[in-house]
Amino acid sequence: MPTDVGQQTLDTQNIKEAAMATRGKPGTSGQAENNATEPATNGNGAHPAHEAGPSPAPGQGPVTIASRRSQFMIAPQQQPGLATFSVDFLTQQLTNSPDIEVVKTVSPPRLFGFQSAEFGQVPLSPLVLAKMTPDKAKLLQTQAQGRCAVERDERLTYMLDPSTPQLPNPGVLTPLADGFTTTIEVLGQDGPLPEAEVYVFGSMWPAQGITDGTGRATVTLQGETPETIRSILVKPKIDYWTFWLDRPQLVPNSVNRIAVRALGAVLRNFPGQQLTGWGERAMGLDRLPPSFNGAGIKIAIIDSGLAPTHRNLHGITVGTSIVGNDKAAWTVDTIGHGSHCAGIIAGGPVGPGGGIRGFAPAAEIHVCRIFPGGRFSDLVSALDYCMEHGIDVANMSLGGGDPSQIIEERIIRAKQMGMACIIAAGNSSGPVQFPASTPHCLAVAALGKWGEFPDDSYHSQQALDGFQSRDGYFPAKFSCFGPEVDVCAPGVGIVSSLPADGFGAWDGTSMATPHVTGLAALVLAHHPDFTKGNFQNRDARRVERLFQILKETATPLQFGDPNRTGAGLPNAMRALGLETGVAPVAAAASATDPALVTLRRLLGLPPAEAPSVVPASAPAPQSAPSMQAGAGAVARGPAQTAGAMTLQSVDPTQSGSSYVARGPAQTASAAFVPTMMDPDPAQIRQIMHKVGLL
DSSP, rough: OOOEEEEEOHHHHHHHHHHHHHHHHTTTOOOEEEGEEEOOOOOTTTTTTTOOOOOTTTTTSOOOOOOOEEEEEEEEEOBBBBOOHHHHHHHHHHHSSSSEEEEEEEOOOOSSOOOOOOTTTOOOOOEEEEEEOOOHHHHHHHHTSSSSEEEEEOOOOOOOOOSSSSOOOGGGOOOOOOOOEEEEEEETTTTTTTTTEEEEEEEEOEEEEEOOOTSEEEEEETTTGGOOOOOOEEEOSBBBOEEEESSSOOOSEEEEEEEBBHHHSSSTTTTTTTBHHHHHHTTTGSSSOOSSOOTTOEEEEESSOOOOTTTTTOOOOEESSSSSSSSGGGGGSSSSSHHHHHHHHHOOOOSSTOOOOSSEEEEEEEEEESSSSSSSHHHHHHHHHHTTTTSSEEEEEOSSSOOHHHHHHHHHHHHHHOOOOEEOOSSSSSSSOTTTTSSEEEEEEEETTTSSTTTSGGGGGOOTTTOTTEEEEEEEETTTTTTTEEEEEEEEEEEEETTTTTTEESHHHHHHHHHHHHHHHHHHHHHHHHTTTTTOOOSSSEEEEEEEEHHHTSSSSSSSOOOGOOOOOOOHHHHHOOSSSSSSOTTTTTTOOHHHHHHHTTTTEEEEEHHHHHOSSSSSOOTTSSSSSOOOOOOOOOOOOTTOOEEOOOOTOOOSSSOOOOOOOOOOOOOOOOOOOOOOHHHHHHHHHHHOOO
């Protein structure tokens, strides 16, 4: 029977009967979790061979495999003329339905006094998490007449290392045939190396294994011969570079030995001497005064937790675990992803302790653990935590699934409260993933640089063919791209912290994003606009100004496709106003641009005065990339002919990596000269997209 609470009516019985009637009809069934199709039913709505029933205890006989029910987020929504559902009412109605399992409710934080003239006050809805079939979810939304949003509670991914093998489509594979078995022995600088991942790629399924205490892993390659093996990848757990070899000559039923390089064999005196990574140098961190350390700024790292016992992370003492029942489990990082990001952002302290140097070692770091197992609803809870604790910058090296109105509302509200969300664009080589695709965040793509990693490492496979600057910079081929990309940052061969007290060189937009997060913290802590200027208040204007500074002071990269690099590579010296002889980054720096004139008019803002442009008198920093690419390039990848770069040791008196790019003599890089350019249509579209006009 229907249940009435004033004007609140949700006919759960009608939903149940309609769901039973529509099961099995063409076009009515949705997709179960993990994109599995909902199985067919009999006339009574039951799944004869696939209906999930009570789970028997282990060891009590065979169990028929069934599709899991999907988890959904249900949030009350306001509709004119209709009463808004309360979360208690929704929970009661869902609980009364026999084929809906209510998991829990998520209450938003109590926030008052925050208002944005640009976006208005966005109320935060409580959530009910429930498991049901996609058909039931569709009918629930229909019956609710728009008074609740029903969204799939998607699984989040933490932007897997691009070297992680992707399985082929099983539908196009031929049946498995006889193959062969081989053993891979991995040697480190002190002998056999345990816990190294080994992947062997052939024409069908990749084979994989993990080395044991003797440094050996035995793999079986079904349907392959030694001649069909395409490549082999070795990924040591910590402290070593990866190893990659095309067309390996493997000997079946024998031990095939591979020696891998320690990080310290390439990075001179590492980890005993503190390393400023190539990414930090490319963005000018090494040129900043030591007092620029991010003190007073709160940064949230929404990720897989953190290893607080690490020599460079022991100063991080605040966090929460969103997943699981133990809030203190944020100190457990079984994946290493969160620890790696944390080292880039806040590794330190700067000094003789060795290890790595991060951008903002004096910032207050909050760890929000949502991996492994994180869903959209966990991201909602993490964002709520950030708003409750006054976070200034949130680093999100994550993504996945379709766009979510519920999550976007949280990001908008966070922006209204002065919290900047900086999000990885994604590693799928396709369109920018959600939530980086929302116009209310800063989306970060990845780039690499030849000469900053061994040529026999997997990092050498990440260069996008046909795109390269004179200085050897290249867009990473795994990086997602599109008009939503705001900036790019170093994301190939990035060395940072790993549990328990080790280091690793990883690739991904996950590694690029913390570079920008760290710099954003420095700008908020030390730029006069935020310390004594007009952007001290925590509101959306503060976030927009921060994003404007990061983009307008970035070094443009002309790789031929602006959708891969956005405004370019952020520069710390210019972003903090320390670079001499460059144009000031005023709030109206492009006031005469027709696109911004139109935007200001549409937003009801007064016209801005055009600034004067100061000619550049100082050359661009040597660590920054030059602005042009083309025939004059001299730093190339390892597989080149005459004139190609070779990798060799640098002079021991020089700092930085012991691998450098060598090649024909090159001319000096052009100085970075900001100028008032004619409006570019693509840039206009991108600006209008970011403010929600497209």
